[in-house]
Amino acid sequence: MTPEEAERYVLSLELFGMRFGLDRMRRLMTALGHPERRFDSIHVVGTNGKSSTVRMTAAILSRHGLRTGAYLSPHLVSFGERIRIEDRDLDPAAFAAAVQRAAHAAELVNRSLGEDDRVTQFEALTAAAYDELARRGVEVAVIEAGLGGRYDATNVIPSKVQVLTSVGLEHTRWLGPTISAIATEKLDVVQPGGTLVLGPGLHPDAVAVARGLAAERRARIVETTEDPGIRLAALGSFQRRNFAVARTAARAYLRELDPAAVQAAAREVLVPGRLQVIGQEPLTLLDGAHNPDGIAALVESLPEIPGARRRLVAVISILDDKDAAGMLSGLLPACAAVVITRSANPRALPPPTIASLAGQLGGPPAEVVPAPAAALARARELAGPEGVVLATGTIYLIADLLRPPGRERASML
Numbered sequence: 352m353t354p355e356e357a358e359r360y361v362l363s364l365e366l367f368g369m370r371f372g373l374d375r376m377r378r379l380m381t382a383l384g385h386p387e388r389r390f391d392s393i394h395v396v397g398t399n400g401k402s403s404t405v406r407m408t409a410a411i412l413s414r415h416g417l418r419t420g421a422y423l424s425p426h427l428v429s430f431g432e433r434i435r436i437e438d439r440d441l442d443p444a445a446f447a448a449a450v451q452r453a454a455h456a457a458e459l460v461n462r463s464l465g466e467d468d469r470v471t472q473f474e475a476l477t478a479a480a481y482d483e484l485a486r487r488g489v490e491v492a493v494i495e496a497g498l499g500g501r502y503d504a505t506n507v508i509p510s511k512v513q514v515l516t517s518v519g520l521e522h523t524r525w526l527g528p529t530i531s532a533i534a535t536e537k538l539d540v541v542q543p544g545g546t547l548v549l550g551p552g553l554h555p556d557a558v559a560v561a562r563g564l565a566a567e568r569r570a571r572i573v574e575t576t577e578d579p580g581i582r583l584a585a586l587g588s589f590q591r592r593n594f595a596v597a598r599t600a601a602r603a604y605l606r607e608l609d610p611a612a613v614q615a616a617a618r619e620v621l622v623p624g625r626l627q628v629i630g631q632e633p634l635t636l637l638d639g640a641h642n643p644d645g646i647a648a649l650v651e652s653l654p655e656i657p658g659a660r661r662r663l664v665a666v667i668s669i670l671d672d673k674d675a676a677g678m679l680s681g682l683l684p685a686c687a688a689v690v691i692t693r694s695a696n697p698r699a700l701p702p703p704t705i706a707s708l709a710g711q712l713g714g715p716p717a718e719v720v721p722a723p724a725a726a727l728a729r730a731r732e733l734a735g736p737e738g739v740v741l742a743t744g745t746i747y748l749i750a751d752l753l754r755p756p757g758r759e760r761a762s763m764l
Contacts, residue, residue, distance in 0.1 A: 354443035355433075357450035361430055364472035371502035371525070373461060375470050378508055379478040382456035386485030390420070392508040393600055396496040396537040397516030397550065399645050400593045403585065403622045404516050406435075407597030409493045410616035413437055415601075415609060420489035422471070422480040422505070424497050427624050429749045434480045436487050445483065450457040453479035473497050477504045491604065499526050501539035512603045513541045513570075516550040516596055518557040519644045524672070536588040545570045546603045550596045551577040581617045586626040587652035587668060594620075624749045626652065633734040634658045635727070637753070639746035641670070643677035649743060650685050662687045662738040664730045668694040668723070668748040675700060675708055678744065683714035688733050690720050692726035694747040723751040 352360065380387055393408060395401050395624045401760045402423050413419040419437060427434035431446040441449070451478070454578060456478060457470040464470075470478075479499075494510070496503045518534045526533045541547050547570050549561055565572045583590055602608050621627075623680040624639045626649070636659070640649045653659045665686045669675045683689065689709060691702040691725075702719040709717050720726035723742075730740045742752055 352447045352451040352454075354447045357447035358430060360450060360454055361472055361476060364470070364475055368471065369498070370471050371499075371594075373502060373504070373507060374648045375464070375468070375476050376477065376504045376507050378460040378463065379453070379456050379470065379474060380481070382459050383452065383482045384477060386482045387508045389485040390489045391491040391604070392510040393491065393493045393512040393514065393604055394496065394505065394508060394510035394540045394601075395493060395514040395516065396500045396540055397514070398519040398521050398533075398591065399642065399648070400516040400550065400596065401495045403501070403590060403593040403625060404514060404597050404600070405493045405495045406622055407594050407616065407620050408514075409435065409599045410438060410620045411597060411608070411613055412491055412493070412604065414612040414615045415605060418488060418490045420484040420487065420492040421494070422477070422484070422492060423495045424476075425746060425750075427746070428755070430476065432623075433476060434483055434604075436489065436592045437642065441483065446479075449479040449483040450475070452482055456534045471504070473539070474504045481508075489542040494539070496540065498522055500537040500621045506540050510540065510542055510545065512546045512548060512600055513538075514548040514550070514555070514596060514600045514763050515557070515561060516593070517552075517644065518554055519642060520674075521642050522672075530554045530556040531560055535564075538564050540571060541565065541570050543568045543570070546602045547572050548596065548603050550573050551575045551592055573599055573603050579596065581614060584619060585622050586628075586656055587648070588655060589648035589652055590622070590625070620732055623732045624746060624753075626656065627749075629752075631733070632736040633731055633738040633740050634661075634739045636742070637749045638741065638743045640678075640743050641673060641745050642679055643674055646678045646681040646743070650681055653685065658738050662734055664734040664738060664740050665689045666692060666723070666726050666730045666740065666742040666748070668692050668702075669698050669700050670747070671707060672698060673745070675705060676712065679705070679709055679712055679714065683709060683712060684742070686715050687738075688715050689717045690726045690730045690733070691717055692723050693721050694723060694745055694751050696745070696747040699745070699747070723748055727752055
């Protein structure tokens with residue numbers, strides 16, 4: 352496969368949608384010779400903060416001299432961003448080779464399944480990632496769960512450390528209607544005798560589930576203190592919390608940390624799509640916050656950013672399965688104006704629907720500009736050179752704004 356063929360193959364698997372269950376994934380691992388057993392792993396689950404925590408944990412481990420890999424989702428521009436070796440995205444040729452091996456395994460697995468049961472996009476990507484991580488000889492990989500935990504395709508690794516970053520009322524259709532139910536699904540990744548790292552500020556119901564499950568599986572619990580007291584390259588108070596979780600996870604795996612290695616990781620790690628600066632005059636920021644808690648953390652962080660106290664114009668797109676009212680309630684009071692757009696994802700809410708809701712909530716003046724790039728340009732006009740523009744609401748909007756012209760469309764899953 353060429354890189355272009357690999358990307359087209361992965362995109363074609365959207366046809367089979369999102370299906371829970373581990374049977375297909377276990378068969379893929381068998382077909383590939385069980386790569387998931389050839390490296391140690393740290394499994395990260397949670398509602399918010401997973402990708403940042405994965406990147407930061409991997410960076411800390413790498414700076415302790417370990418050959419480290421990571422698996423993340425979703426991506427912004429190319430699928431190769433999801434598989435990282437030693438702080439670098441997988442190059443296109445290596446990604447294509449990994450996908451080709453996973454595609455061959457998927458073909459074998461599909462022959463053993465019913466006609467209405469096929470390997471999904473996320474399963475194929477996860478299989479490609481595990482196989483590539485094993486072939487590259489990584490000693491430890493930090494793995495981000497996709498959705499939930501119990502039936503998520505990533506949950507075939509015998510992880511030594513499991514991390515719960517946060518728990519919020521999201522994806523209730525699949526994970527359950529309460530914090531306890533969602534925490535139970537996410538925490539099923541906890542391994543017998545493992546070490547469970549809990550993020551700061553967890554809901555008491557999530558903590559109760561964690562303690563009960565840890566006792567049942569004889570797992571050790573390690574709690575995270577909120578602020579690591581270290582200056583980070585990544586912007587935002589929420590990233591300090593994420594780094595605190597990452598440092599705790601790295602310590603749970605290594606037992607002891609070198610302060611200089613931790614400091615080096617803090618100085619160097621950036622997280623694309625999270626308070627990412629892409630322009631000046633006006634200061635232009637991209638942030639993939641996609642639920643009320645994420646928006647709250649984003650707004651809390653804005654006063655810390657040099658220049659971000661000026662007139663703020665937001666560019667907003669929200670998916671139809673999100674709490675749009677809760678997100679807008681947190682964001683609109685910080686804005687002088689908003690430009691409402693629609694990401695390329697078919698689940699994006701129609702801009703007039705968001706505009707109507709923003710009006711009902713007493714928001715600032717709003718305009719609708721359906722095309723994301725045009726919406727960003729209009730927001731920059733409204734903000735003026737001395738203002739601030741913030742694009743947020745879904746990672747798919749951020750992907751639309753970062754993707755170069757002519758690139759394959761983004762994954763919708």
